[in-house]
Amino acid sequence: MFRFLARRSLGAIVILILISAITFFLFFALPAEPARLACGKNCDPTSLAMINKNLGLDQPVPVQYWKFMVGIFAGRDFAVGHCDAPCFGYSFVSQEPVWGTIVDRFPTTLSLALGGAAVFLVCGIGIGMIAAWRRGTWIDKFFSSLSLLGASMQIYFVGVLALAWFVSGLGIMDQPAYYPFTDNPAKWFSGMLLPWVVLSLIFMANYSRMTRSQMVEQLQEDHVRTARAKGLSSRTVFFRYAWRGAIAPIITIFGIDLGSLLGGAMVTEYTFTLHGIGRLAVESVQLTDLPMLMGVMLVSSAAIVVFNILVDAAYAFIDPRVRLA
């Protein structure tokens, strides 16, 4: 197991380095001139040269990349000040260290992702199991149609409707906003509730449909039939035998979903005016803010890669057949 984790972690580092290099060099292939962006309308050559120097843009691209990578581990000195490790550089736009902004935005994304995941996982799997349990009945049909409806919805549509009805119309829900959990857990909860519910509506559909089909499949497996034949209660058969078999692929998908959510749920963040990692990514693309973009990309990729490793480990743990060599 340890060897497996070590190998996967090394692979992950290689992937992250590749992603960083591709982003970096692609960015400089763009026709945009970053210093020109930071320089206002009264820009003259002296001002431009100064900004280029301040941001380190006067050096060759490979040198800039090398300094960027070194800065992540050892910190960096800029003309505008020192940037502590992990230093992802100074934002071209805000002229502040990128890492500080990411650290400021990450709790919003974390709250959104974990809370949303909790809701869609519990509800999605629950509904899927009920549907499988009552397969063929009206309950099954009702939930199947409901998931189909949910799966075909879009956050920017459901979100806007939910805001108009529950917040502006009926006034029964608070305006979505992020408040730090440590300051006021109740406010944190009420501020995130609507985004969680809307985000889960979309994801829940996938999970309930997947759980149902997995459960139905498992319930027809030989070991389940054997368990039934042995006279075990249907509850034991359902939860201990079928469920355990069904959950493995769900966990795989969940790991990928959670990783992507931690990399920023852009549409949800825009719909509810939340300032998370996703929004930061979009804004930095719009403003051609390379250091910010690099920071966000690496954090998001790291989230996805790490969760994939965790999933693989969990998978191996749950299902003894999948012991990776």
Add this chain to the structure above:
Amino acid sequence: MNIEERSKNSRRARTYAVALAAGALALAGCSSGGGGSDPKDSNEPKMESQDITLGTAADSTGPAKDLAGAKKGGTVTVLQRDAFEHLDPGQIYVSDELIMQTLYNRTLTNYQFDDKTGKAKLVGDLATDTGKSSDGGRTWTYTLKAGLKYEDGSPITSKDVRQAVERLYAPYQTNGPTYLQQWLSGEGQKYRKALPDGPYKGKHLPKSVLDTPDDKTVVFHFDQPRAEVPFAVAMPNIGAVPPGKDTKEKYDKAPLASGPYKIRNFKPGKGIQFVKNDQWDPKTDSIRHQYVNTFDVSFGHQWVDSTRRLQADKGADRNGMTWTNVVDPSQISTVLKDKEAMSRSLTETQPYVDVVSINTDRIKDKKVREAIAWAFPSGQYLQQFGGPKAGEIGGGLVGPTLKGYDPSFDPFQKKKYPGGNAKKARELLKEAGKENYELVYAYGNGDTHQDASVVVERALERAGFKVEKKEIDQSTYYTQIGKVKNKYDLYRSSWGADWPSASTVVPPLYDGKNVYDDSANYSHLNVPSVNAEIGKVAKVSDLSRATSEWIKLSEKILSDEIPAVPTFYNRLFTLWGSGIGGVKFNSVYGAVDPTAVFIK
């Protein structure tokens, strides 16, 4: 003056905010009327030019008169779409930031808006009055008020005003207005040579240019009469910065407050708070109040979002407002039907004028330019942006907020023919022998502009042009059209006067000196007679004569040279929560004035 827009390659470009129908939530503009057609429901601004008066020393003496029913305390939530990028008053030049700085930054002079009539008056802010001129308008003397302090309790002296001016010469200062520097030390970027490092290496401007004979007096010397100095020193960058605490680039994150509020918790891209500055003495300030404890500003609110929240008026949003977000074009008709919400709204004309520039390098034949001007469907075009609540059809190149504006001036009868006069245009094209003339019309790829491009294309084709539409990425739009060697014939832009005189419109937009990349002279007009006339009017020392001369010149330019088609004069239609009182309109910046706001 620029109105805020995020633009990738020139982060803040000159444009009207409608330009960016940003985000997934923005819906297309109302194409069928967009509301505002019922005169009972709409509270249209009066079509009269703003006659800004120069206040006396008594008008400049604080405190400001208390508003009836005003209470102290509470937090106001401010919903803004675009993030503030600059806090350093030297670097501020877009509408959102211009209005925001009025809370913490005081300048030599400033505008006072009457609580009832909304009329603007220029008064002394840091200075005791609007300035004393001598030597035929070549010398201007300002005396600072007694009792002025920064948020840290240190006194504001004439050396601080000198610092504020001289730092504008340093290379890192690239965003703010340049009127005063250029008048003092030379046109274009030439002024920077007078003090290449700013005041940071112990050097100062010679006393023959900027003198501070004592702690309270600031004297500016110009090489020619400058009638508009009182307005130029009302711009945010002509205030006070303490030399010992001027942190250059870093000052942009934490400037020292001289006004009733100071900055707290600035999170770029996310939000900012303004809290009470206890060192501010109301007796020194005839403009601002300090009713509210905190202004809690958050960014990223699309117009649909701010409109929904302020219209719904639920919970904390009752104490909510916005300074520059307008009612989204898609929601105008709903809001107009909501009488209660309309009682918490204002519709005012802004100083911004939308025009479609004609690239005179490419279209040299004036007859063709004239045909375009006749054919352009300004009224239909405006409908795409929200109709009468978003603006009024423009006849000339300067708008109703400027002194001397003539509402009857409409040489291409844009008001009579909202869809354009195709017949007249056809005749002109025929006369010129340029039938089926091919035009390249460039526009940003925002929803509203895409809708508008269809209307424009149809109208021009009706008039006998062949139109090739070129869609440009919204974020690089201003960089693309700002290139002198661009390959387009027609493209829109917006410009607002920096103060209510066309002297801040005609020279930057139509002087041949300003034909260079990223310049506001988008039509690349460079006509010797126009250039000479601009130079002549600039020397007129009598303010009211100069004002009317500028208007006349702008009319002459449009009629004789047709460098652009005026489309509409922008309006701000906005809402606030039911718990908010003291809302006024800052007609100079075209935004909601926060300085007298209180919570009921």
